[in-house]
Amino acid sequence: MMDSKDLEAEIHPLKNEDGKLQENLENQTKKEESLKSSPLQSRLSRCRTAAFFLSLFICLLGVFVISFIIPCPDQPASQGPWRINYDTAVTYDFLATEDINRDRVQDVLFLYKNTNSSNNFNRSCASEGFSSPCTFVAAVSGANGSILWERPAAQDVALVECAIPQPRDSGASSACILMGRLGSFIAVNSFTGETLWNHPSSFGGNASILSPLLQVPDLDADGTPDLLVLTQKEKEVNGYIYSGSTGHQIGHQDSLCEDGTSGSLLFVTRAGAHYILLPCASSLCGQSVKGLYEKVTGRDSQLRRDPYWEDMLNTTTHKLLLHSSGGIRYLMNVPGKGGEHLLLVSSEACVLLDGQELAPIWTFSAAQVLRKPILGHYTPDTLAVVIENGTGIDRQMLFLDLNTGVVLWIQALPGLPGDPQSASLPTADHRSAFFFWGLHELVGANQMEPREAHHSLYMFHPTLPNVLLELANISANIVAFQVALFEPGRHAACILLTGPAGPDAPGLVSVAKHKVQDLILSSRVVRLAEGGPDSDQAIRDRLSRLRYRSTA
Ligand SMILES: *[C@@H]1O[C@H](CO)[C@@H](O)[C@H](O)[C@H]1NC(C)=O
Ligand SMILES: *[C@@H]1O[C@H](CO)[C@@H](O)[C@H](O)[C@H]1NC(C)=O
Ligand SMILES: *[C@@H]1O[C@H](CO)[C@@H](O)[C@H](O)[C@H]1NC(C)=O
C-alpha cells in the first residue's frame, strides 16, 4: 500500500516539484549573496571563465587548423583544364584513361608520330631501332597535364589496347600492347613505359590486321587473359592466339572464315561458352574459343562449347544462320536478362538478338544507321540504345528502349563529316548524360567548307528533354574524343585529341582536358521547344550540379 504522501505526490506532481524548486531558488540566492561577499571566490570564478574561454579558443583553433590549414590527403585536387601540343606530328584515333601516377585522378594515354619526343626524355626513334619519324606512346597526368612518360613503341601502329592485365611477378599490373604494321608486337608497362616484352609478330606479308585486339580467357594457364589477333589476307580471316604475359604465339594460326571484316567481339553464351563473332558480309561468322585453341594446338582446353550454338554454326563455313538480311555493319554485346544479348546493325535494320537462341527480340527498320550505336540510361536504370539516323544535314538522334525497341526521344541534329563518336556517362540519378557532336545552327551549313566549319559539342540530360547545352565548338580536326570520370564520384571531364586529318601532312597535334562542369557554366542553352519555365542560368546551374557515377 502507498502511503498518503506518495499518493498526493502522484495526484499533484507539479505542486510537489514547485515546492522543491522554490526551496532551491531560495538556497541559490543565499549562496550568491555569500559569494559576492568573498573576493577570493569571485577571483576563482574569473579564473574559471578564463579557463573556459581559453579551452574554447583552443578547440576552435583545432577545428580551424584541421579543416582549413592541413590539406586533406584523401581529396585529390583535380586542377583546371590543360593542353599539350606537339608541332609537326600526326596522331591516331586512340585515347585511354588509367590512374598511372596513383594520385587517384585518371591519367591519359595517347599516341603520336613524330621525329623526336617533345620533352627532355632522351629516347629517340633511333635509340629503339626505328627510323624517324616513329610512333610514340605518351602518358599524361590527368590532374595537371605534365608528361609522366613517353617512348617510341612502333614504326607505325596498326592496333593498340591498354589496361591489359599482367601477371603479378612481372612487376606491372597492366600493360599497353601495340602491334605495328610492319610486324612488331610490343607490350609496355602502363605505369613506367618500360618494355615488358617485344617480339616480331608472325603474320605473313600483305596481311592486314583487323581491329580490335580481343582478350580471350587464360588458355596457357599463366593466370592472365590471352590475346587473339585476327588478320585478313585476300578473303581469308585468320586467328592468331598469343600469351598475354609473354607475347609468344600459342600454336599455329587457323582460318576462321571468309569475307570477314573488322568489328569482331567475344560473346559468352548462357552456358558460359566463349565465341568469337565477326561480321561476314550479310551473315555472322563464329567459332568457339575452345574450338580454335584445340585446332591450333592439338591440345584439349578447359573451356566450353555451347551445344545449341554448335548446331547453329555451319562447321565448314563457320557461318551462323541468321534471320536478318542486309550487310552487317556493327555488332555489340549488350546486357540482357539472364545473360548477354547481341545488337546487330545491318544495312536494313537494327535487331536485338536473344543471346542464346539468336532469335530477334525486336527489329527497328525505320532508320539508316551508319555509325556504331552507344548505350546509356534515358529512364532510371533502363538502358537505351542511341542510334544516328542518316548523316550530315539529315541526321537524327534516336533513343530506343533496349528492352522493347520503342522510340523514347528523337531529335534532328545535323552532323559534320569528321564529327567524333557520341558518348554517355552515367549520372548519380541512375540516368546518363549524353554528349553529341554536331552542328545545331542550320544557317550557312551548306555553304561552309567542312574543314572550316565548327564542330559543336552538345550535352543532353533526360531530366531536361527540351534542352541541349552547346558546351564547346572547335574548328580543328578532331581525331579522338572521350568523356570520363576523372575522380571517383566527382568530376567528369572530356579529353579531346586534335591533329592533322591524314598521316601524310604533319601538323599541330594537341591533347586537351576540360572539366564538364566548367564547360556547362560557359555553355549556350539551346531550347528545342518554345518557352520552358527556367531561365538559361537556372538550366546551367541545374546541370552543373549533376553528379556522375563510374561505368562499372
Ligand atoms: C631530334 O633529336 C636529335 C638528337 O637529340 C637532334 O639531333 C635532332 O636535331 C632532333 N630533330 C628534330 C627535328 O628536332
Ligand atoms: C637516358 O638517360 C639516362 C640517364 O639520364 C641514361 O641512363 C640512359 O642510358 C639514357 N638513354 C639513352 C637511350 O640515351
Ligand atoms: C603535376 O602534378 C604532379 C603530381 O601529380 C607533380 O609532381 C608535378 O610537379 C605537377 N606538374 C606541374 C607542371 O604542375
Ligand SMILES: *[C@@H]1O[C@H](CO)[C@@H](O)[C@H](O)[C@H]1NC(C)=O
Ligand atoms: C604482296 O602483294 C603484292 C602485290 O599485291 C605481291 O606482289 C607480293 O608478292 C605480296 N607479298 C607477299 C609476301 O605475299
Ligand SMILES: *[C@@H]1O[C@H](CO)[C@@H](O)[C@H](O)[C@H]1NC(C)=O
Ligand atoms: C554449310 O555451308 C555450305 C556452303 O554454304 C553448305 O553447302 C552446307 O550444306 C552447309 N552445311 C550445313 C550442315 O548446313
Ligand SMILES: *[C@@H]1O[C@H](CO)[C@@H](O)[C@H](O)[C@H]1NC(C)=O
Ligand atoms: C530516318 O531518316 C529517314 C530519311 O531521312 C526518314 O525517312 C525516316 O523517317 C527516319 N526515321 C525515323 C524513325 O524518324
Ligand SMILES: *[C@@H]1O[C@H](CO)[C@@H](O)[C@H](O)[C@H]1NC(C)=O
Ligand atoms: C563558338 O563558341 C563561342 C563561345 O564559346 C561563341 O562565341 C561562338 O559564337 C561559337 N561559334 C560557333 C560557330 O558556334
